[in-house]
Amino acid sequence: MDIDRYPLHQLDSDHGRQFVARCREQLQETGVCHLPGFIRPDAVDAMVKLAGDLDDVAWKSDQNHTVYFEPVDENVPANHPRARTVRSAKHGIAYDHIPADVPLRRLYESEDLTHFIAAVLGKPVLYRSADPLDALQVTSFHPGDELGWHFDRSEFSVTVMYQPSDRGGEFLYVPGLRSDNDPHYAGVQRVLDGDNSDVKVLPGAPGTLAFFHGRNAMHRVTPIQGDTPRVNTVLTYGEVPDMKLNDLTSLLFYGRTSP
Ligand SMILES: [Fe+2]
Numbered sequence: 001m002d003i004d005r006y007p008l009h010q011l012d013s014d015h016g017r018q019f020v021a022r023c024r025e026q027l028q029e030t031g032v033c034h035l036p037g038f039i040r041p042d043a044v045d046a047m048v049k050l051a052g053d054l055d056d057v058a059w060k061s062d063q064n065h066t067v068y069f070e071p072v073d074e075n076v077p078a079n080h081p082r083a084r085t086v087r088s089a090k091h092g093i094a095y096d097h098i099p100a101d102v103p104l105r106r107l108y109e110s111e112d113l114t115h116f117i118a119a120v121l122g123k124p125v126l127y128r129s130a131d132p133l134d135a136l137q138v139t140s141f142h143p144g145d146e147l148g149w150h151f152d153r154s155e156f157s158v159t160v161m162y163q164p165s166d167r168g169g170e171f172l173y174v175p176g177l178r179s180d181n182d183p184h185y186a187g188v189q190r191v192l193d194g195d196n197s198d199v200k201v202l203p204g205a206p207g208t209l210a211f212f213h214g215r216n217a218m219h220r221v222t223p224i225q226g227d228t229p230r231v232n233t234v235l236t237y238g239e240v241p242d243m244k245l246n247d248l249t250s251l252l253f254y255g256r257t258s259p
Pocket residue numbers: 150151152157214219
């Protein structure tokens with residue numbers, strides 16, 4: 001990674017404190033903090049190659065689901081967000097298939113990165129996920145693949161972009177569409193109906209690390225067009241030390257529940 005630009009190893013220095021403060025400000029103001037060039041080009045190339053080499057063991061999923069990842073609610077009108085489904089199709093390489101020496105795994109497993117993520121999110125302590133499959137995942141979206149509108153279960157996500165698609169494959173989000181106290185169904189329904197007036201596009205140049213409040217900002221990846229797969233990584237953290245997926249979600253994302 002580019003430690004000259006992003007002094008992860010010196011967070012207690014003036015330079016480091018200013019860096020964390022800038023990230024926090026961006027996250028609070030826009031719901032997203034993105035750090036272009038976080039990962040150096042040779043590491044980006046290594047991760048794109050890994051995604052191609054390991055595509056055989058990737059879990060290829062193609063599912064319809066609600067934006068809440070909950071079963072369709074039969075007791076609400078058909079156009080209500082709880083009754084509607086969207087499609088998600090992708091190739092997911094689980095943590096247990098990612099070799100220990102690849103750049104992103106080494107970065108993910110470093111205390112420096114975990115401390116930095118905690119500092120930006122204002123958490124006194126943060127843990128890497130304890131899930132043997134989901135802690136770190138390399139995701140490829142091939143032509144026609146997409147991620148349907150959804151809210152994340154976790155409060156926030158951290159992603160690293162390696163390769164955008166030729167066309168399509170845009171990461172769209174609606175910051176603060178709901179809150180922990182207000183599901184704002186009318187607003188969710190408007191977005192599902194195609195109203196894009198509050199929809200923003202996350203810039204995704206190769207090597208960008210992004211923080212994102214995924215629990216209350218609905219988001220999607222539009223269908224991939226062209227031959228180049230969109231490749232990125234999701235890094236998973238929790239506020240409790242033993243965070244794991246439930247079996248249902250693990251089956252959905254990885255087709256299995258254990259290494
Ligand atoms: Fe998400």
